[in-house]
Amino acid sequence: MTEKLHLDHAHLRDLLTAMLRIRRFEEKCFELYQSEKIRGYLHLYDGEEAVSVGVIRTLRPDDAIVATYREHGQALARGIGMNVLMAELYGKQEGCCRGRGGSMHIFDRTKRFYGGNAIVGGGLPLAVGVALGDKMQGRTSITACFFGEGAVDEGSFHESMNLASLWRLPVLFVCENNLYSMGMALERAEAEPDITRKAAGYRVTAEAVDGMDVVAVEVAAQRAVSAVRETSRPYLLECRTYRFRAHSMFDAQLYRTKQEIETWRKRDPIDRLRSWLEQSGLMHAEEINKIEAEIAAEIDAAVAFAEAGTWEPVEELERFVTMDRVPQ
């Protein structure tokens, strides 16, 4: 179990690039929503990028991920292509789910990405099952299950923690605590606002980490992933973070002050890493600008891909409800 990261230039560049890709991608999503290219519900991850980037870097390709409706970050960090992701958000059949899922239901079995999930707490029992399936089939992979602190209020959180611990299943529970479940502040929702303390009731090891610091998240996640893999036991990693934008596109944010948001913006995980890299001379503005330019080009290409995409033919409306052919 190693806790030391090799913070070489390439590694730090990757972390910054991964977070910037998510941030810029979603800024474009926001624009596209305003121009009604993307419809329905859209939940942005602005401010929380360090969590998915820091955790998913520590996973192996054969590890599984279960996510939430705020999952564009996880999807990109996992390597789901920006083109098929954007096409999915448009609802085009070139999307990763043929445009059937949309923003809240990104799924890619080849990436072991077992879904965004639009039901708060809905993914936790599934993650237990994915880990069970792997373990029973003799695989050594683990399952990372992302959920917000709002899901901790659901019974499924408690049932899943208990069952994963009882059955010794390799699940990394990653709580993205952004302090608000929709508009309800943590201390108004939780009798015990320290989420790590809840794990004790299930004999699950828990740790909290500054979710606005991607290196800290990666270090903690590496420790957690190693523990899960070595012990085949669940682990709860609480990443304390903040979303800068509204819960969804239909949220006037009357429950918090602009000052509070501004205070948190000073801890922006991307700005923090970038200014540290610049101040320490590890990266220069020129190199960062080049990364930005590459990302902008990738996003332009993704938008063009989605724009050029096609709607699924209406003849397929009733396809895929159940299997096409039934075995005898």
Next chain:
Amino acid sequence: MSKKSFRQAVNEALRQEMERDPTVVLMGEDVGGGMGAPGEDDAWGGPLGVTKGLMSQFGRERVLDTPITESAFIGAAAGAALRGLRPVAELMFVDFMGVCFDQIFNQAAKFRYMFGGTAKTPLVIRTMYGAGFRAASQHSQCLYPIFTHVPGLKVVIPSSPYEAKGLLIQAIRDDDPVIFFEHKVMYDDEEDVPDDPYTIPFGEARFVREGEDVTIVAIGRMVQMASKAADALAKEGISCTVLDPRTTSPLDLQSILESVQETGRLVIVDEANPRCNIATDISAQVVEQAFESLKAPIRMVCPPHTPVPFSPALEDAFIPSPEKIAAVVRSVMASPTRQAAA
């Protein structure tokens, strides 16, 4: 071929599929016999007595006793299905679906469609339903109409031990989530059941008997009731077709329509509460597609729109009986014959 009870037929289907396919696993409350001391393993085969002997044959690794944690284990079964297992979960009473419904209708039922055909969830949930056991309001419901309403689920309601074995093997081999309903007063029913594995396809109704005057469609345990009614009616010269749809999703509407076209009269017997149940669903579809063939109004024989009472007197009155079915059939025969347009 030998006489087997409904309970033995289900047990045999599970055992034979577990022998055939190592990815078939069981989970549920006390399915292995509880979490007691080693000596108590497999003591009773679960509250339904259905899984007895399976843990000693397949081990704790494949027969998982769960705590009373339906959301977690039904969801875990769905998640494990996504990763290549074929879990058969036992949810003791269908009434308990209330605490884990999200995992069934928002999760398992949606994956294939919502993920563009790229996911499959080969999951079976076996559950006990029905009135007649003096089990009162929270342990006696049918509820299969609710599952039938949800696209992506398959709903199987076997009417006999033979049907149960063939349909359960089919359910386990199916790649979609299947809800498999076992009536709690039918576990000791016996009939000849083949020893070898066999399957019964979904969406193919069974003609239990064929007659000329009236088509009776009956669901689950009501097939027995309808058959008894048909026996009595035959003595009065009324000849009934009794049709068992076997699965309400998919539903073999075609067989029902063809039978109604022959007899011109339809009675539907459903133990589920009468609003938005299988009887109303079939009735609506027949009216829409075969109205011209009907010589008389469709009649439904269902319980009243009440919870299932505990009082034995009230519960007996709640359940559709052969006498009630026969009376309704007589009334259909007595109604002035409508000139069939066809």
